[in-house]
Amino acid sequence: MPDSFEQLSDWVERTAQKAQPERVQWCDGSEQEWEGLKQEMLKTGHLHTLNPETFPECYLHRSHPDDVARVEHLTYICTPRQEEAGPNNRWMPPQEAHERFETLFAGCMKGRTLYVIPYCMGPLQSPWSQLGVEITDSPYVVANMRLMTRMDPVILKRIHAGENFVRGEHSVGNLNPEQRYILHFPQENLIQSIGSGYGGNALLSKKCHSLRIASWQARQEGWMAEHMLIVGVQPPDGETYYLAAAFPSACGKTNLSMLVPPETFRGWKVWTVGDDIAWLHIGADGRLWAVNPEAGYFGVVPGTNAKTNPNAYQMIHRQTIYTNVAVTAENEPWWEGLPQGQPVVDWQGRPYQATHGPAAHPNSRFTTRSRLNPAWSPHSEDPQGVPISAILFGGRRPHLVPLVLESKNWIHGVLMGCGLASETTAAASGKTGVVRRDPMAMLPFCGYHFGDYWTHWLSMQDRATRLPRIFQVNWFRQDRNGRYLWPGYGENLRVIQWILERCKGTVPARETPVGYLPEFECDLNLGNLDVPPEALQELFFIDAEAWKREYDDLGNFFSEYSPRVPAALQEQLAAIRREL
Ligand code: GTP
Ligand code: SPV
Ligand code: MN
Numbered sequence: 001m002p003d004s005f006e007q008l009s010d011w012v013e014r015t016a017q018k019a020q021p022e023r024v025q026w027c028d029g030s031e032q033e034w035e036g037l038k039q040e041m042l043k044t045g046h047l048h049t050l051n052p053e054t055f056p057e058c059y060l061h062r063s064h065p066d067d068v069a070r071v072e073h074l075t076y077i078c079t080p081r082q083e084e085a086g087p088n089n090r091w092m093p094p095q096e097a098h099e100r101f102e103t104l105f106a107g108c109m110k111g112r113t114l115y116v117i118p119y120c121m122g123p124l125q126s127p128w129s130q131l132g133v134e135i136t137d138s139p140y141v142v143a144n145m146r147l148m149t150r151m152d153p154v155i156l157k158r159i160h161a162g163e164n165f166v167r168g169e170h171s172v173g174n175l176n177p178e179q180r181y182i183l184h185f186p187q188e189n190l191i192q193s194i195g196s197g198y199g200g201n202a203l204l205s206k207k208c209h210s211l212r213i214a215s216w217q218a219r220q221e222g223w224m225a226e227h228m229l230i231v232g233v234q235p236p237d238g239e240t241y242y243l244a245a246a247f248p249s250a251c252g253k254t255n256l257s258m259l260v261p262p263e264t265f266r267g268w269k270v271w272t273v274g275d276d277i278a279w280l281h282i283g284a285d286g287r288l289w290a291v292n293p294e295a296g297y298f299g300v301v302p303g304t305n306a307k308t309n310p311n312a313y314q315m316i317h318r319q320t321i322y323t324n325v326a327v328t329a330e331n332e333p334w335w336e337g338l339p340q341g342q343p344v345v346d347w348q349g350r351p352y353q354a355t356h357g358p359a360a361h362p363n364s365r366f367t368t369r370s371r372l373n374p375a376w377s378p379h380s381e382d383p384q385g386v387p388i389s390a391i392l393f394g395g396r397r398p399h400l401v402p403l404v405l406e407s408k409n410w411i412h413g414v415l416m417g418c419g420l421a422s423e424t425t426a427a428a429s430g431k432t433g434v435v436r437r438d439p440m441a442m443l444p445f446c447g448y449h450f451g452d453y454w455t456h457w458l459s460m461q462d463r464a465t466r467l468p469r470i471f472q473v474n475w476f477r478q479d480r481n482g483r484y485l486w487p488g489y490g491e492n493l494r495v496i497q498w499i500l501e502r503c504k505g506t507v508p509a510r511e512t513p514v515g516y517l518p519e520f521e522c523d524l525n526l527g528n529l530d531v532p533p534e535a536l537q538e539l540f541f542i543d544a545e546a547w548k549r550e551y552d553d554l555g556n557f558f559s560e561y562s563p564r565v566p567a568a569l570q571e572q573l574a575a576i577r578r579e580l
Pocket of ligand 3: 227248249250276
């Protein structure tokens, strides 16, 4: 039985009875609605105007200083049986979770407005799109959802006609981290979130719906919901190839998705389809086709400048919401990594002092509509998505992992994805810079047992006839002094070029036990690149002993997930170890 419009109104009414808001406002994403919201938020201090000359229609939001990132330790998958959630998730029985939430939610919206946000993930016309409705008491959430999702009056009509939707109940509560929960009920199509107003904790369409709930559905229905960018790369000869890449949070997805080709790549074009999430379905032609469920970016601000990411830099000069950046005397936003300007007010609104730490929070973010990106691909609106030629896995690995490595087949590629590990970043609360295993960059986002998830990845082999090739990349390998060996950013196109040539079958490669490497001296385009030969040697060095330890460690990691780890992966791992 699909959810009907009556069920929607009943649910909104019941939620309002519990939360006791002063008023209820149904949102449709219109300009007029935004005008009203904006005026109110400027009055209440939820938003501050930035310099309208240089940053037209840009606003600053400061979140609570204890509420600046995702909170993995407070994020739960609530299923009847713990093994459904797996050791990769925190788990709570559904009834207990509902009870905890109800207690905190009772009367939480007193004196506030309850906003109802109907939204669509994916192009409105796409057979893969999904509807959701988020209830929230945060006007900042409404403002962000307006940029990040498709909000359109047609959504209520579709719900009226019987289309299913994911329900999200959200309140910032009292912002007390002790009373903060992000709860997922995949069997109920329901998300409950309280106590945070920040990013992935509060914009429920993003990680909660499009990854945790969607990954669960994808497994039942034979598709994939992944933490991946989607990018089109068009060499001068014309045809565009699409790649999907899974990197953990703050490891370079947004940057790679809107890369600007360096000088030597005259005539090349790069097209952004998505920067964070991909929904992958098998097309009638047996290939994997990707849709970006989102319509906007919630991107990391620090490090963004005219050199590293010119497209993003240009894009965030208008119609952008900044969260937790610093401000200059000219009332312009400022962050670490900007070569010009001086912060005078830090992200917490205090006079800037270097002794307080960074001026902008390391996880400060911009929110913009993706259409403002100069590299925006019109195929972002294609109902069927774009066909994927290659999948990339990458992370921050100071040692071990070479600049690029190609898997030998799908099973080996899946093992590569399982072996993904990266230094933790400011995108989630907790210690940063610690290498942790993050299979497929989905550790915080897979809504069910990893063992079942890997089985699902392997099962794609039986469902699709022309699966993408799988590669591993590492832009973050360091020398003995902790300096990056590879310049990264736009120069990453050199690696992508090799990947495309491998997909076309036009370059050879060197086989090693851990995968194929480029014959980098001759097959990697190094024209006009200032990287010393020793650095290149190091970037591609395979340390067999260190790889043995790596695979031992992966074996230990797998044992946490046994007996659900697919035998094919265990066998692949054992075979590589033997070869090493
Ligand atoms: P989420 O939005 O958290 O999922 O992050 P993301 O994966 O989209 O990461 P993003 O592209 O925003 O990059 C995060 C940080 O890494 C920024 O500070 C970038 O400047 C930096 N970065 C991105 N690409 C590269 C690269 O190729 N080399 C180096 N050294 N830094 C990079
Ligand atoms: C991430 O942490 O991977 C993000 C930001 O993309 S958030 O919306 O907070 O999930
Ligand atoms: Mn992300």
